Amino acid sequence: MNRLTERWAATGVGHGGTALSAMSLWPLLAFLAHAADGPARAELEEAIGLPAAEAAGAARGFLEALGSIRGTRAALGLWTRAALPLHARWTAQLPAGTAGTFTGDPAADRECLDAWAERHTGGLIRSMPVVLDEDTELVLAAAQTVRTRWLRPFHETEMVPDSGPWQGRYLLGLCRTTSLLDRVAVAETPSGPVTVLKVLGDTGVDVHLVMGTPDMTPSQVLCNGIGTLSGIGAPVPGDRLPFGEAGPGLRVSTERSRTPEPVLDVRTVPFRLEADHDLLERPALFGLSAATDRSRGHFPEVSPEPLAIGSARQASLSVFDAEGFESASVTAFGALAAGVPPPPRYTVRCIEAVFDRPFGFLTVHRTSRLVMTAGWVAEPVPFPEYDEHDEHDECDECDECDECDESDEGDRPDTARSAAGKRTVA
Numbered sequence: 514m515n516r517l518t519e520r521w522a523a524t525g526v527g528h529g530g531t532a533l534s535a536m537s538l539w540p541l542l543a544f545l546a547h548a549a550d551g552p553a554r555a556e557l558e559e560a561i562g563l564p565a566a567e568a569a570g571a572a573r574g575f576l577e578a579l580g581s582i583r584g585t586r587a588a589l590g591l592w593t594r595a596a597l598p599l600h601a602r603w604t605a606q607l608p609a610g611t612a613g614t615f616t617g618d619p620a621a622d623r624e625c626l627d628a629w630a631e632r633h634t635g636g637l638i639r640s641m642p643v644v645l646d647e648d649t650e651l652v653l654a655a656a657q658t659v660r661t662r663w664l665r666p667f668h669e670t671e672m673v674p675d676s677g678p679w680q681g682r683y684l685l686g687l688c689r690t691t692s693l694l695d696r697v698a699v700a701e702t703p704s705g706p707v708t709v710l711k712v713l714g715d716t717g718v719d720v721h722l723v724m725g726t727p728d729m730t731p732s733q734v735l736c737n738g739i740g741t742l743s744g745i746g747a748p749v750p751g752d753r754l755p756f757g758e759a760g761p762g763l764r765v766s767t768e769r770s771r772t773p774e775p776v777l778d779v780r781t782v783p784f785r786l787e788a789d790h791d792l793l794e795r796p797a798l799f800g801l802s803a804a805t806d807r808s809r810g811h812f813p814e815v816s817p818e819p820l821a822i823g824s825a826r827q828a829s830l831s832v833f834d835a836e837g838f839e840s841a842s843v844t845a846f847g848a849l850a851a852g853v854p855p856p857p858r859y860t861v862r863c864i865e866a867v868f869d870r871p872f873g874f875l876t877v878h879r880t881s882r883l884v885m886t887a888g889w890v891a892e893p894v895p896f897p898e899y900d901e902h903d904e905h906d907e908c909d910e911c912d913e914c915d916e917c918d919e920s921d922e923g924d925r926p927d928t929a930r931s932a933a934g935k936r937t938v939a
Contacts (some may be wrong), residue, residue, distance in 0.1 A: 514539045514575075515739055516562055520798055525790065532786040532831040534842035536579075536884060538656040539591065541844055542652065542800060543572035545822075548603050548814035552803035560800030569606040574654075576608060584660045584716030588633040592626065592652045603814045619645065626652065630828075630843045634658050636839035642789060642826035644847050650820060654845035662837040663715025665689055669835050675895040677727070687781050687835050692774040699760030700746030702737035704729050708760040709741055709748060710779065712838075721839050722781060724761045725843040751777060783834040792825035792844075801825060817851030 525533060539561060546557035546571035556563050573925030575613045579587040592613045593599060604612055615622045633656035643652055697710045707729075710722040722938035723738035741748050752775070753767075759765045770776065801822055802867040804811045810819020824847035831840040 514562075516797075517560065519736050519739045521741065523732045523799060524795055525737060526731045528731060530784070530786045531788040531790075532840065532842075533584075533788065533790060533827065534840070534844075534892040535843040536658065537657040537842045538792070538799070538827060540576055540587075541653055541655050541846055543568035543575075544589075545605065545804070545812065545846070546800070547572075547606065548812045549804065550813055551811065553811035554802075556800035557796070558800070559915075560798070564735065569603075569913050574606060574675050575605060579657065582717060583822070584714070584718055585658065586633065587634075587657045588629075589654065590626075590629050590633075590652075590654045590656075592610045592622070594650050597650050597716050597816055597818060600814055612841075615649075619647070626654075626845075630652070630656060631836040634830075634841035635660075637830050638828050638843045639829065639838065641845055642828040642843060643845035644824035648849050649825065650818070651815070651848040652851050653844060653848070654843060656843045658839070658840070658841040659718055659763040660715045660837070660839040661720075663689060663835075664713045664715055666837075667779075667781075669783075670780075672780065684782055687783055689779050691777045691779070692752035694775050694777050696777055697751040698741075699713060699754060699763060699901050700737070700741045700748040702740060704733040704737055706760050707734065707737045707741065708747065708763045709738060716839060718838075718893075720833065726761050776926035784831070785833075786831045788827075788829050790827040790829070791915065792827060793822075796825075803877070807849060808828040810851045814846070815848075818850065820848045821851035823847045823849035 517539055518533070520534055525531075543555055543559050543877065544561065546554060546561055546563075546565040548688065549557055549565065552683045554565050555857060558568075561568055563571055576587050576589060579585050589608050589611050590613065591604075591607060593612045595614050595617065597805050599612075614624070616625075623641075623645055626643065626645065630641045631639045635658055637658065638656070640654075641654060643649075643654065645652065667687035667689045670686045670688050674680050674684070691865070696713075700707050700709065705726045705728075709761045712720045712722065714720070721738065723734055725734035725737065728739075731906075735744065740746060753766050754760070754763070756765045762875040787810040792799050793805060794800065796805055805828055807821045807823075812820045812823065825845070827842055828843035829840070832838065833869065
């Protein structure tokens with residue numbers, strides 16, 4: 514999952530603020546990989562980093578594991594068109610209580626999906642990020658939330674940077690001090706040095722703040738920060754850093770103090786980041802290139818009807834403030850009907866029945882075979898003839914119109930009713 518996050522960060526992060534999460538994306542890709550065939554299966558295997566045969570079990574285990582982490586929640590949702598058949602062997606792989614059915618009312622279905630997203634993110638995400646229209650056969654979604662409180666809260670203060678893009682701006686800042694120097698480290702990466710600060714939460718979930726050199730791109734900073742988690746760059750903790758400018762945004766010096774405890778003085782800014790990602794803008798990254806081809810179906814383990822991915826989006830939110838951190842993301846895939854009707858395979862008997870002369874009828878009770886009514890149709894109902902007087906129904910001068918005398922005007926409705934009456938009687 515970290516590799517997927519790293520690849521995503523390498524291509525999907527520009528200079529604007531954003532947030533992304535593989536945590537609500539990876540399980541969906543895994544369940545789809547398990548159900549896919551052909552090129553789509555191979556691409557999804559590459560994206561998730563596991564054999565497709567193991568993917569569903571791994572995804573289910575992952576979702577269960579998230580539930581054991583305090584402050585973390587995860588949920589999976591599946592909704593399908595009522596007439597879409599599903600294979601029980603695939604739905605059995607999903608967590609219990611996952612499946613639902615569309616009502617057929619677009620407004621009601623949209624309200625249901627939005628309510629699900631809001632409920633499973635504690636109100637952080639209020640809309641399901643999926644295209645929902647008359648062509649949508651299936652929606653598969655995952656939601657996740659993380660909430661943690663800092664073991665040592667920050668204090669709010671004023672911050673006025675003296676250099677960089679924010680220079681001279683009066684900002685809301687966060688500050689705190691600690692004697693634990695190993696909370697910060699510097700790693701030497703292929704792109705340059707990266708400073709990593711760990712902010713510990715009370716649920717066992719921490720936030721790492723990562724800073725690179727001014728010439729590094731956001732993607733480089735994030736990817737190298739992810740790399741430090743596996744030891745890339747051999748991060749050097751704060752108590753072993755050299756004096757001076759030891760890393761980006763980091764200076765090591767000495768100062769006089771009344772206590773023997775070292776000091777790590779932290780200053781940062783709070784943030785609130787919202788993002789909406791269209792995953793199909795980079796389908797190859799997520800193993801979805803082949804799966805979006807609607808000329809054929811790609812998920813035979815899901816349904817006997819051919820399906821292809823029609824939409825894939827993620828909505829995410831991350832909030833960092835003086836007291837703690839919370840984030841949420843909802844990822845949703847919409848599947849559409851795919852493939853072309855198969856060619857005829859059989860030769861069958863075809864009978865044409867034409868009742869164009871007198872015939873009889875019977876009304877029969879199916880169970881007892883009782884003939885309830887019997888009859889004979891001897892005369893068909895004639896097709897009503899065109900009446901020229903119809904053109905004069907709205908004539909305002911009927912008293913002077915030669916074609917609209919009162920007797921004809923009175924006969925026309927009777928004639929029409931007579932034809933209708935014969936039809937009814939017959």
